[in-house]
Amino acid sequence: EVQLVESGGGLVQPGGSLRLSCAPSAFAFSNYWMTWVRQAPGKGLDWVANINQDGTKKFYVDSVEGRFTISRDNTKNSLYLQMSSLKVEDTAVYYCARYPDSGGWWLDYWGQGILVTVSS
Amino acid sequence: SYELTQPPSVSVSPGQTASITCSGDVLGGKYASWYQQKPGLSPVLVIYKDNRRPSGIPERFSGSNSGSTATLTISGAQAMDEADYYCQAWDSSAALFGGGTKLTVL
Numbered sequence: 220e221v222q223l224v225e226s227g228g229g230l231v232q233p234g235g236s237l238r239l240s241c242a243p244s245a246f247a248f249s250n251y252w253m254t255w256v257r258q259a260p261g262k263g264l265d266w267v268a269n270i271n272q273d274g275t276k277k278f279y280v281d282s283v284e285g286r287f288t289i290s291r292d293n294t295k296n297s298l299y300l301q302m303s304s305l306k307v308e309d310t311a312v313y314y315c316a317r318y319p320d321s322g323g324w325w326l327d328y329w330g331q332g333i334l335v336t337v338s339s
Numbered sequence: 340s341y342e343l344t345q346p347p348s349v350s351v352s353p354g355q356t357a358s359i360t361c362s363g364d365v366l367g368g369k370y371a372s373w374y375q376q377k378p379g380l381s382p383v384l385v386i387y388k389d390n391r392r393p394s395g396i397p398e399r400f401s402g403s404n405s406g407s408t409a410t411l412t413i414s415g416a417q418a419m420d421e422a423d424y425y426c427q428a429w430d431s432s433a434a435l436f437g438g439g440t441k442l443t444v445l
Contacts, residue, residue, distance in 0.1 A: 254434060263439040264374070264382065264425050269432060278432040281340075314381060324429030325372035325387040332381055 221245045221328045223315050228333035235305050235337070241298035241315030241330055249273075249293040252318040254326065255300045257311035257335075267313070268300065283309075305337045341430040343437035350443045357413040359440045361426030364407060369428045371409035373402060376439075377422045385424075386411060416444050 227239040239255070255267040268289040269278045277289050288301040298315050312334050316326040343363045351357035361371060371389050374382035384393050386402035389409065399414045409428075413420055421444045426437040 256434070256436075263423075264376075264427075264436040266434040266436060269434070276432075280433065319387075323388060324370065324434065325384060325427060326374070326382075326434065327384050327387070327393065329381040329383075 221317070223317065223328060223330035225313065225315055225330045225333035228313065228335045230336045230338065231305055232339050233305060233307055233337055236301070236303040237305065237335060239300040239302070239313055239315075239333060239335070241300075243296055243298070243317070246317075247320075248291075248296050248298075250320050253289075253291065253298050254316050254318065255289060255298075256314045256316055256326070256329075257309075258314070258332070259308070259311045262311075265311075270298070302335070305335075307337050309335065310337045311335060341428075341435055343426055343428060343435055345424075345426060345437040345440045347438070348441045348443065350445060351413070351416045353418060353444055354415055357416045357420070357442055357444075359411045359413075359424050359426075359442065361409040361411070361437045362407055363409075363428060363437075366407050366409055366428060367405045369404075369430065371402065371404045372427045373400075373409075373411045374425045374427065375420075375422045376425065382425065413442070416442075418444050420444055 222244045224242045270289045286304045290299045312332040314332045316329045373386040376382040389404040390402040
């Protein structure tokens with residue numbers, strides 16, 4: 220069964236940094252585009268960043284450009300989101316998710332989510 | 340930037356048909372997808388490529404997309420379908436989401 224498991228969340232002060240990880244299983248991770256999507260408390264889904272199969276293409280929502288970095292290590296079967304200069308408005312549950320290998324641009328599997336709280 | 344607009348809430352009686360709309364500029368020229376999210380859980384893909392159902396999604400879920408509006412239809416809505424629903428489309432290398440619609444079955 221395909222699974223995505225996020226880790227690394229927690230409480231951080233404004234201006235601080237945090238690195239999220241996502242561990243995939245039961246599929247060939249290196250063949251898939253991956254993404255991070257976040258959801259602020261009581262709010263809707265917001266796309267954060269995309270990365271292609273070999274990590275050479277990365278795209279970000281404007282609000283995190285220059286502060287967040289998406290990356291992957293296909294040898295370690297891991298997806299990452301390095302977050303720096305964190306703001307209170309970055310507080311959210313962060314999900315990693317997978318695009319299908321058929322070239323479609325929808326998200327067929329999601330992790331359980333990890334909470335990031337930015338507060339002093 | 341591209342935006343997708345959904346009604347904040349939709350109500351339906353059990354056994355009736357619920358329709359949730361998603362509007363965006365020339366959305367019919369893109370593929371629309373839909374996700375169901377129940378409280379405390381991760382989103383689940385219920386419709387992709389406008390009208391295709393992933394395995395395991397009940398036949399009562401269907402979708403359409405034309406012009407500037409995509410529609411998720413739930414035929415014979417059940418209490419278990421009460422959830423938040425989000426539309427999504429791809430634009431400029433980003434997965435864009437609508438604001439979400441809370442479906443109440445009562």
